[in-house]
Amino acid sequence: MSLTVLSDDDIRNILESLTSSETEALADRMRGALREYSTGTQNIDVGSIHQPERTVVHSDATNATTLFMPSINEDGHAVKVVTLSGGNTAPDQPALRPTGSVTVFSPQGAPTGFLHAKTLTAFRTALASSCLLTKRQHVKTLTVFGSGLQAYWHVRLALxxxxxxxxxxxVIxxxxxxxxxxxxxxxxxxxxxxxxxEGWADTRFSVLTPSYGEYERLTKEYVRAADVIYCCTPSHEPLFDPTILTNTNGRRKxxxxxxxxxxxxxxxxxxxEVLEQAIKVVVDTLDGAMKEAGEIIEADIQPNQMVELGELVMIRKAAEEEDSIVSMASPVSTLSSTADISSDLDKLDIKSGSSAMSSIYGRNSTEAGSFSNLEGASGTGPQSPKRSSSFTSLFSKQQHRRSSSQGSSKQRKQSQSQSQNEPDHLARWLTSGNVIYKSVGLGLMDLVVGNEIIRLAKEKGVGHHIENFS
Known part of the structure; x- marks a missing residue:
């Protein structure tokens, strides 16, 4: 077993040279891991993914906070260690820039990689975000708050x-x-x-800062014009006036x-105010968002008002499989007009007793397997009481429709009607509706991307490889 040691420069060189197909393959690995994470089968013995909560250690002497983030999947184990300034840094005390590493192990425990965490962290966060970006119908205008590595990699992957x-x-x-x-x-x-x-030779770029006299007006203009908004700053207050998006003009798309x-x-x-108008808030981890995401906490967003990214990936995959089978029987349109998608979907009441996602699907929560039923437990292993796959009924229905789509003409028409009335609403929301994604990060993301970077480093001859390390 060899140990691969990669500096930040090594990792940056590997990631900057990725082709579209290599990036798509990485995104597929990320989607698969997030999908399994959100199914709830997180038992070390019978499941393939285990994501413990991170451990935090603080030093009063240096005001340094160190985070330990372990994770396990079928490819091995990883521990990410990051040190940064604590929350009570004195004005005369220099702030600590976040620094850290990811150590990757084989399934049997032998160390296989030691990677600098700086660029890796920014890339893996943007890669997870891209799971939502790739299906968006309109991405003509990107507006980005922040100009650091996270901002760069979110835009770079979009391009x-x-x-x-x-x-x-x-860039604001x-x-x-x-x-x-x-x-x-x-x-x-x-x-x-x-x-x-890659198709962006003629794409225009601009940077806006308060030193420009028209900052407030242009910020409003850039936010209003955006098809995609990336918020990549460690801000303690909202980045823009909510009325830009919540008034009549702001809600037109x-x-x-x-x-x-x-x-x-x-x-x-x-x-x-923007969060309160959301149908559902998409998060990478429900538990983490409830504890760490200031926006979620301030807006008092409840578990039944959120859905994990891995759950959406899972539902979309099932819907795509169904659409493929239905189209083989008789081609139908799976995406209707989206001219009024924003106004139609935003009228759904996420604070009511029923599931908003069930409303999107056009059926009650009992039939749907209920997106709002996130407090139950599924699988056989220990997990958070707030997480549940809660899609057994949905998958049963989808499997039934897949079977019936191969039957008589009447059955095919019924299946096509169901396909249009249910998955199409979700597809319309994900592709053209108002979708908010809040990420606080998962060690699992580091493990997935870390393993892939090690593989690419060996293929490209990048970094240091110590043979027979174990």
């Missing part, structure tokens, strides 16, 4: 995966900084042939809003 559709990127930063100056240089430094191949910068209860990026 890599959807570059032919992205025409404008607005609350101060003029080196990162604000350098982020555009990073995009323009990409080889012209690569930009042409659907947007994907991704918030990954705030990671403490006292931090927030998305205005409360």
């Amino acid at each position: 890599l995966l959807r570059g032919e559709k992205v025409k404008q990127v607005y 930063n609350r101060q003029f900084s080196d990162s604000a100056r350098d982020i555009l240089a990073k995009f323009y430094a990409v080889d012209p042939e690569t930009r042409r191949r 659907g947007r994907l809003i991704v918030a990954i910068g705030s990671y403490k209860p006292e931090m927030r990026e998305i205005p409360r």
Whole structure:
């Protein structure tokens, strides 16, 4: 067994050279891991994924907080260790920039990789966000708050995966900084042939900071124009005026809003009013969002008002499989007009006793297996009382429809009608509706991406490889 040691430069060089197909393969691995994480079968003995809560250690002497984030999947184990400033840094005390590493182990426990965590963390967070981006119908205009690595990688993956559709990127930063100056240089430094191949050779970029006299007006304009909004700042207050999106003009179209910068209860990026209008808030981990996401806590978003990203991936995969089988029997349109999708879906009441997702599906929570039923337990192993796969009934119905779609003409028509009336609503929401995704991060993401980076490093001859380390 060899040990691969990768510096931040090594990892950056590997990730910057990824092709679209390699990125898609990485995204598939991430979707699969998140899907299994959200099924609830997190038993070490019989399940393939175990994601314990992270351990936090704080030093009063240095005001340094260290986070230990373990995870396990079928490919092995990993522990990410990150140190950063605590919450009570004195004004005269220098802040500690987050720094850390990811150690990867084989399923039998032998160490296989020691990786710098800086770029890896930014990339894996953006990769998870891209699970929602790839199906969006409109991605013409991206508006990004922040100019650090998270902002860069969210935009870079959008260009890599959807570059032919992205025409404008607005970067908004609350101060003029080196990162604000350098982020555009990073995009323009990409080889012209690569930009042409990925389809964004003519994409326009601009940076806005308060030093510009029209900052407030242009911030409103850029937020309103956005098809996708990335919030990538450690902010303690909302990044924009909520009325930009909640008034009549703001609600004329659907947007994907991704918030990954705030990671403490006292931090927030998305205005409360925007969250309160959401049908469902998509999160990477329900438990983590309830404890760490300041926006979720402030808006008092309850478990039945959230859905994990892995659950949406799971439902969408099943719907796509069903659509494929139905179309083989008799081609039908699976995506109807989305002109009024935002207004139609936003009228659903997420605070009512019924499941909002059940309303999207057009049936009651008992029939649907209920997105709102996130407090039960499934599987045989220990897990959070707030998490449940809660899709047994749904999958049973989908399997039944798949079987019937191969039967008589009448049965096929019934199946097609059900396919249009149920998965189509979810598809419309995910592709064209107002979707908010809040991520606080999972060690599992580091494990998945870490293993793939080690594999790519060996293929490309990057880094240091110590043979027979174990």
